[in-house]
Amino acid sequence: MKQWYKDRKKDHFYLKAKKNSVVSRAYYKLEEIDKRYKLFSNAVNVLDIGCSPGGWSQYILNTKKNSKVVGIDILAMQIDLGDQFEFYHQDLNKYEEIKNIFEEKYYQFDSIISDIAPNTSGNQFVDQVKSYELSYLSFQFIDEFLHPNGSFLVKNFQGEDTQELFNMIKSKFKKCLYVKPLASDKKSKEIYILGLEKK
Numbered sequence: 702m703k704q705w706y707k708d709r710k711k712d713h714f715y716l717k718a719k720k721n722s723v724v725s726r727a728y729y730k731l732e733e734i735d736k737r738y739k740l741f742s743n744a745v746n747v748l749d750i751g752c753s754p755g756g757w758s759q760y761i762l763n764t765k766k767n768s769k770v771v772g773i774d775i776l777a778m779q780i781d782l783g784d785q786f787e788f789y790h791q792d793l794n795k796y797e798e799i800k801n802i803f804e805e806k807y808y809q810f811d812s813i814i815s816d817i818a819p820n821t822s823g824n825q826f827v828d829q830v831k832s833y834e835l836s837y838l839s840f841q842f843i844d845e846f847l848h849p850n851g852s853f854l855v856k857n858f859q860g861e862d863t864q865e866l867f868n869m870i871k872s873k874f875k876k877c878l879y880v881k882p883l884a885s886d887k888k889s890k891e892i893y894i895l896g897l898e899k900k
Contacts, residue, residue: 725756727816729884730893731854732760738880738895740852741765744811748772748846750793750839750855751817754779758786771808773799774817793817793838803846813847815839815855818891829860829890836866836894843873843899853896854880863892870896 735741741761745768749758752772761768762785772778772788791799817839819831836857843853853870857863871877874896885891 725754726884727756728760730816730882731757731814732764733882733884734854734880734893734895735760735764738897740814740854740895741768741812743850744768744852746771746808746810746812748808748810748813748842750774750813750815750842751835752788753777755782757814757816758782762786771810793835796838796841800845808846809848810846810851811848812852812854813839813842814853818856818858825890826860829858829862832856832858833860833862833866837869840866840869843896847899849899851899853899855894856891857894858890859892860890867894870894874899 741747744765747761747768747770749761749770749772751774752758753774753776755772755778758770758772759780759782761770762782768785770782770786772786773791773793775790775792777790778788789799789802793799815836817835819828819835821828836855839855847853853874855870857866867877867879875898877894877896880893880895882893
């Protein structure tokens with residue numbers, strides 16, 4: 702862990718985030734994906750699942766001035782993102798509770814994004830299984846809360862279940878692909894699955 706911390710202190714994107722008062726280096730992952738695939742070109746309402754500490758929501762609200770973001774996380778937010786951001790301190794495992802709240806609010810989203818990750822244990826297999834479970838919980842929101850032609854982006858630690866997750870997402874979208882942004886640690890097993898144009 703100490704070596705990881707030392708390496709992170711030297712990381713280009715970590716230093717860039719510090720310099721630009723960005724809450725996390727994850728900001729630059731989403732920036733790259735957005736610029737490459739125009740993820741939010743028509744997005745006004747965005748759902749950010751696993752939003753804490755706030756890097757992805759911060760990117761959207763900094764660059765898409767007319768957008769509104771709803772965030773969900775079991776962890777508290779570390780920054781105040783202003784009036785265009787609404788936060789729900791919720792456990793994704795309680796999907797029915799969240800669903801009821803969203804239905805009462807009549808939420809519908811142009812894009813659903815999820816950079817959610819489990820607390821890593823050091824056991825690669827266990828971490829990958831937990832990552833799949835969280836990715837799947839994010840996937841559940843597509844049917845009821847994502848507009849037709851909307852987009853979906855989710856992180857997953859690559860493992861035996863990753864292709865199964867990809868196929869599920871692919872079944873909901875006209876286009877589906879794997880993405881590995883430059884700001885993603887090369888040593889990390891994380892990969893992003895991007896679905897474009899919900900059927």
